Amino acid sequence: MKVTINDVAKLAGVSMKTVSRVINNEPSVRKKTHDLVMAAVKELNYQPNLAARNLAGTSSYAIGLVYDNPNAYYVIDMQNGVLSRCRQEGYELVIHPCSYADDNMKNELKTMIRRSRIAGLVLTPPLSEQQDLIDELDEMNMHYVRILSGRGDNNDNSSCIYVNDFAAAYEITTHLLQLGHKNIAFICGDQGHKSTAERLAGYQQALADHHIEAREGLLYRGEYSFESGVEGAKELLKDGNTLGITAVMGGNDEIAAGALFAARLMNIAIPGELAITGFEDSPFSKQTWPKLTTAHQDNDEISQHAARLLFSKTRGARNQDKDICRIFTPSLVIRGSSDAETA
Amino acid sequence: MKVTINDVAKLAGVSMKTVSRVINNEPSVRKKTHDLVMAAVKELNYQPNLAARNLAGTSSYAIGLVYDNPNAYYVIDMQNGVLSRCRQEGYELVIHPCSYADDNMKNELKTMIRRSRIAGLVLTPPLSEQQDLIDELDEMNMHYVRILSGRGDNNDNSSCIYVNDFAAAYEITTHLLQLGHKNIAFICGDQGHKSTAERLAGYQQALADHHIEAREGLLYRGEYSFESGVEGAKELLKDGNTLGITAVMGGNDEIAAGALFAARLMNIAIPGELAITGFEDSPFSKQTWPKLTTAHQDNDEISQHAARLLFSKTRGARNQDKDICRIFTPSLVIRGSSDAETA
DNA sequence: TTCGTCCTTGACACCGGTATCATTAGGAAA
DNA sequence: TTTCCTAATGATACCGGTGTCAAGGACGAA
Numbered sequence: 001m002k003v004t005i006n007d008v009a010k011l012a013g014v015s016m017k018t019v020s021r022v023i024n025n026e027p028s029v030r031k032k033t034h035d036l037v038m039a040a041v042k043e044l045n046y047q048p049n050l051a052a053r054n055l056a057g058t059s060s061y062a063i064g065l066v067y068d069n070p071n072a073y074y075v076i077d078m079q080n081g082v083l084s085r086c087r088q089e090g091y092e093l094v095i096h097p098c099s100y101a102d103d104n105m106k107n108e109l110k111t112m113i114r115r116s117r118i119a120g121l122v123l124t125p126p127l128s129e130q131q132d133l134i135d136e137l138d139e140m141n142m143h144y145v146r147i148l149s150g151r152g153d154n155n156d157n158s159s160c161i162y163v164n165d166f167a168a169a170y171e172i173t174t175h176l177l178q179l180g181h182k183n184i185a186f187i188c189g190d191q192g193h194k195s196t197a198e199r200l201a202g203y204q205q206a207l208a209d210h211h212i213e214a215r216e217g218l219l220y221r222g223e224y225s226f227e228s229g230v231e232g233a234k235e236l237l238k239d240g241n242t243l244g245i246t247a248v249m250g251g252n253d254e255i256a257a258g259a260l261f262a263a264r265l266m267n268i269a270i271p272g273e274l275a276i277t278g279f280e281d282s283p284f285s286k287q288t289w290p291k292l293t294t295a296h297q298d299n300d301e302i303s304q305h306a307a308r309l310l311f312s313k314t315r316g317a318r319n320q321d322k323d324i325c326r327i328f329t330p331s332l333v334i335r336g337s338s339d340a341e342t343a
Numbered sequence: 344m345k346v347t348i349n350d351v352a353k354l355a356g357v358s359m360k361t362v363s364r365v366i367n368n369e370p371s372v373r374k375k376t377h378d379l380v381m382a383a384v385k386e387l388n389y390q391p392n393l394a395a396r397n398l399a400g401t402s403s404y405a406i407g408l409v410y411d412n413p414n415a416y417y418v419i420d421m422q423n424g425v426l427s428r429c430r431q432e433g434y435e436l437v438i439h440p441c442s443y444a445d446d447n448m449k450n451e452l453k454t455m456i457r458r459s460r461i462a463g464l465v466l467t468p469p470l471s472e473q474q475d476l477i478d479e480l481d482e483m484n485m486h487y488v489r490i491l492s493g494r495g496d497n498n499d500n501s502s503c504i505y506v507n508d509f510a511a512a513y514e515i516t517t518h519l520l521q522l523g524h525k526n527i528a529f530i531c532g533d534q535g536h537k538s539t540a541e542r543l544a545g546y547q548q549a550l551a552d553h554h555i556e557a558r559e560g561l562l563y564r565g566e567y568s569f570e571s572g573v574e575g576a577k578e579l580l581k582d583g584n585t586l587g588i589t590a591v592m593g594g595n596d597e598i599a600a601g602a603l604f605a606a607r608l609m610n611i612a613i614p615g616e617l618a619i620t621g622f623e624d625s626p627f628s629k630q631t632w633p634k635l636t637t638a639h640q641d642n643d644e645i646s647q648h649a650a651r652l653l654f655s656k657t658r659g660a661r662n663q664d665k666d667i668c669r670i671f672t673p674s675l676v677i678r679g680s681s682d683a684e685t686a
Numbered sequence: 687t688t689c690g691t692c693c694t695t696g697a698c699a700c701c702g703g704t705a706t707c708a709t710t711a712g713g714a715a716a
Numbered sequence: 717t718t719t720c721c722t723a724a725t726g727a728t729a730c731c732g733g734t735g736t737c738a739a740g741g742a743c744g745a746a
Contacts, residue, residue: 004732015696020734028694051397051460052732055701060394072626076415080440092437097423117394226630257630264632283415284627287569287600289607347702358726363704371724395702398731 003046012040023048050092059314060117062092063307066109067124068099071224071254073282074124074299078147081303082122089311094118098127106136113142120310122303125149126193145310147302149195152327159313161306161326165195165279168295168330169202172249172277175293175332177210179339181247181275187232187259189224189251199251199279217243224251229258230265237266237274246274247338253278253285256292260337275338280330290336297330346389355383366391393435402657403460405435406650409452410467411443414567414597416625417467417642421490424646425465432654437461443470449479456485463653465646468492469536488653490645492538495670502656504649504669508538508622511638511673512545515592515620518636518675520553522682524590524618530575530602532567532594542594542622560586567594572601573608580609580617589617590681596621596628599635603680618681623673633679640673 005023009016014037021029022037040046054060065082069075079095086093096112098105112118120143127133128146137144150162176184186203189196204214220236222228229250236245250256256278260270268274270290278285278294285292305326348366352359357376364372365380383389397403408425412418422438429436439455441448455461463486470476471489480487492508519527529546532539547557563579565571572593579588593599599621603613611617613633621628621637628635648669 006732016733017697017735018695021695024734030694033694047454049398049460049732051394051403052701053734054394055392055398055703056732056734057701058735072415072419076418079438083438083440094435095422095426095438097426111390117392226626254630261630261632283569284630287597287604287627289604289632349702359703360705360727361725364725367704373724376724392702395731396704398733399702399704400731401705 003044005046005048007044008037008040008046011044012037048090054117060119061090062094062118063310063314064094064096064112064118064121065124066096066098066121066127068097068127069124071252071282073284074280077299078122078124078303081300082307085304085307085311091119091311106133109133110136110140113140118142119314120144122306122310123147125195126190129194143310143313145306145313147306149193149198151198152325159309161302161309162328163195163297163302164327164329165198166202166205168279168297168332169199169249170206171202171332172279172293172295173203173206174210175334176247176249176275176277176338177206177212179247179275182212183218183243183245184247184249185218185220185236185243185245186249187220187222187229187236187251187255189222189228189255191221191223193224196251203249218245222251222255224254226254226258226261229255229260230262231258233259233262234266237262237268248274248276250276250278252280253282253292253294255279256294256337257284257288260288260292271336271338271340277338281333285335288337290340293335293338294333295330296333298328302328346387348389348391350387351380351383351389354387355380391433397460403462404433405437405461406653406657407437407439407455407461407464408467409439409441409464409470411441411470412467414595414625416627417623420642421465421467421646424643425650428647428650428654434462434654441470443473449476452476453479453483456483461485462657463487465649465653466490468538469533472537486653486656488649488656490649492536492541494541495668502652504645504652505671506538506640506645507670507672508541509545509548511622511640511675512542512592513549514545514675515622515636515638516546516549517553518677519590519592519618519620519681520549520555522590522618525555526561526586526588527590527592528561528563528579528586528588529592530563530565530572530579530594530598532565532571532598534564534566536567539594546592561588565594565598567597569597569601569604572598572603573605574601576602576605577609580605580611591617591619593619593621595623596625596635596637598622599637599680600627600631603631603635614679614681614683620681624676628678631680633683636678636681637676638673639676641671645671 005016005019009019014033018033019037022034050061065079067075067078083093098108123144123146125147128148145159145161147161149165151164151166152162173184186200188200207214220232222232233248236248248259250259256276259276263270263274270276278292281294281296285294348359348362352362357380361376362380365377393404408422410418426436441451466487466489468490471491488502488504490504493505494507494509495505516527529543531543550557563575565575576591579591591602593602599619602619606613606617613619621635624637624639628637
C-alpha cells in the first residue's frame with residue numbers, strides 16, 4: 001500500500017539518495033541508473049511523500065495563493081490556472097484569502113508561511129499593491145510573484161505580471177468616441193486600487209487625445225460592486241440626465257451590470273439612449289440584457305504565467321528566462337450594451 | 344526566527360513530549376505544567392511545523408476539498424466556509440477540483456491523497472454522489488463528509504449533510520400555485536445529478552398535492568447553465584406559447600437567468616406574462632431584472648458544518664456528536680421575477 | 687600501466703515533530 | 717510512615733525524505 005523511497009531503492013538496487021537524485025532531476029546521474037530507478041518507480045507506482053520532502057528539504061513543495069477579492073469568478077480563474085501548473089510540477093496549492101482591511105492580515109500571513117513552509121506566493125490585486133506587505137516578504141526572503149495593474153512601470157520587474165488596464169480603458173473609451181459619444185461618464189471602482197487609477201487614466205487620456213474635456217461631474221467614485229453601479233448610474237443620470245450623458249463606462253462588469261439595472265429602473269433604453277461598458281469579461285457579462293461590451297482579460301493565462309514565473313524563481317536562477325515578465329493587455333469585446341448591431 | 348518545539352521545551356523546563364501533549368490537548372497533563380508550557384509557547388510565538396506533524400503523526404493536519412462544479416460562487420462559498428474552520432483548528436486546506444467525466448479522476452484523487460497525507464475530505468455534489476468514488480474511499484479507510492441533495496434518506500448518515508432540495512422545490516412550486524399559476528414549466532439541470540431529481544420530485548409532488556397533472560411537455564431537460572436556460576425557455580415558449588405556460592421554474596439561478604434572457608428576446612413581460620424562479624440564491628439572482636425569486640441555500644453554514652463534522656470524525660469517536668448530521672432546507676425568497684409587488 | 691581528476695554513488699546525520707514504553711512523582715489507603 | 721497504584725513525565729526510536737561529505741569508479745593523460 002505505502003511505497004517509500006526505500007522500497008524503490010531496493011528494487012532498483014541503488015541507494016536511497018540515488019533515487020532521490022533521479023526524482024529531483026539532479027545532475028550527475030548516469031543514464032543507465034536513471035532508467036533503472038525510473039523503471040522501479042513506475043513499477044511500484046511510487047509517490048514521494050510531500051510532508052517528508054517539505055521537512056527534510058530546504059525548499060518546500062507548496063506555494064500559496066493570496067487574495068482579497070470578492071469576485072468569485074476572478075478567484076476561481078486564478079486558482080485553476082495556478083493549480084494546473086502546480087500539478088504539473090508536483091506542488092500543492094495552499095489558498096489564503098485574507099482581508100486587506102484587517103490589521104491582523106500580515107501576522108496571519110506570516111503564520112501561514114511559517115507553518116506550511118511555503119516555497120513562494122502568488123499575490124493578486126489589490127493585495128499585490130500593498131507595499132508594506134511586499135517589504136515584509138522581502139525581509140523574510142520569501143519568493144513571490146505579483147499580478148498588478150500597470151504598464152510595466154514598476155522597478156522590480158522580475159516578480160511582476162502586469163495587466164494593462166490603461167490601454168484597455170483607452171480602447172473602450174475610443175470605441176465609445178467612435179460611436180459618436182461625447183459625454184461619457186465613468187463609474188470608478190474602489191479608491192486606492194491601482195486598477196481604478198489605471199482605468200481612469202486610460203479613459204482620461206483617450207478623451208484628451210480626442211480633445212474632449214474630462215469633466216469631474218462625469219465621474220462617480222464608487223467601488224467594484226453591483227450596488228455601486230446602481231448608485232452611480234442613478235446619481236449620474238438623475239433629474240432627467242441634465243449632464244447629457246450618452247455613455248457610462250463601468251469600472252468592472254459588476255458596476256456595468258448595476259448601471260444596466262439602474263437604467264432599467266429609470267426606463268432608459270440600452271444602447272439606444274445610453275451605452276454601457278464593463279471591464280474584465282466575467283461570465284455574467286454575457287448574461288445581462290443586453291450583453292456587455294467589455295475588455296476581455298485572460299485570467300487563466302495570467303495565473304498560469306504567474307505560477308510558471310514563481311517556479312522559475314524558486315528553482316534558482318538557472319532557468320530564469322529574461323522575457324518571462326509579461327504585460328497582458330485586455331482586448332475589447334463589443335457587445336450589445338454599446339452597439340445595437342452586435343446584440 | 345524559527346522556533347521549534349525544543350526551544351519551547353527548554354524555556355518551560357519540560358520535555359519535548361510534554362510540550363507536544365499540551366499543544367495537542369492530550370489528557371494527563373497537570374494544569375501547572377500546561378500553563379507553564381502555554382506561557383512559553385506564547386512568549387516564543389511558537390507555531391508547530393505542519394510538515395513535521397504530518398510526517399511523524401498518524402493523522403495529518405490537512406483536509407481536502409473536492410469539487411467538480413462550474414459554479415464559481417458555490418465553490419468559493421464552500422472554500423471559505425471550510426477554510427474558516429480549518430484556521431480555527433490549525434489545519435491546512437488542499438483544494439482539488441476534478442473533472443467528474445474524466446476517468447483519471449479517481450487515480451488523480453488517490454495520488455493526491457497519498458502525496459499529501461490528507462486527514463479527510465469534504466465532497467461536494469455532484470462528486471459526492473459517485474458511489475464508486477465512495478467505495479474507493481471506504482476501501483482506503485479515508486475519512487470524508489459528503490454534502491448531498493436529499494432528505495436524510497441515505498443509509499450512512501454519519502458522513503452526510505443534506506440539502507433538502509425536495510422541500511425547497513415544493514415550496515417554490517406552492518408559491519407559484521398560490522399566485523394562481525396552473526401551467527408551470529420546469530427546466531431541469533444536469534441529468535444524473537441528485538439535485539435535479541430532488542428538485543423535480545418536489546415540483547411534481549406539489550403539483551400532485553394540488554391536483555394538477557404534471558405534464559411531460561412542461562419539462563425541459565437541460566443542464567445547470569445560463570445557455571441551457573435560454574434554450575429551454577425558447578423551446579417551451581415557442582410558437583406563441585401554445586402550451587399556455589405562465590410560469591417557468593429554473594433548476595438553478597443560472598437557468599432562471601437564461602430563461603429571463605430568452606423571455607426578453609421574445610418580448611415576454613416578467614412577471615406580468617410569465618413568472619420565473621431560480622434556485623440557490625446566487626449573488627447574481629439579485630442582479631437580474633427583475634430580481635429572481637429563488638430558494639436561499641446557506642452555503643457558508645453548510646460548508647462550515649461539513650468541516651466541523653469532518654474534524655469530529657478524524658479526531659475519533661470521543662466527541663462525535665449524535666445530532667451533528669443535519670439537513671439544511673433552503674428557504675423561499677420572493678422577488679420580482681414571480682411577484683411584481685416585491686420588485 | 688599509473689596517476690590524477692572529475693563524475694557517480696553511498697553512508698549517515700538531520701529536518702521537527704509524534705508514538706511507545708519505561709520511569710518517576712503524587713496521592714490515597716493501610 | 718510505608719505501600720501501592722495511577723497519573724504525569726521523559727528518553728528514545730522513528731516518520732520519509734534531503735544535505736553533506738567521503739568513497740568508489742571511469743576515463744584521459746603521462
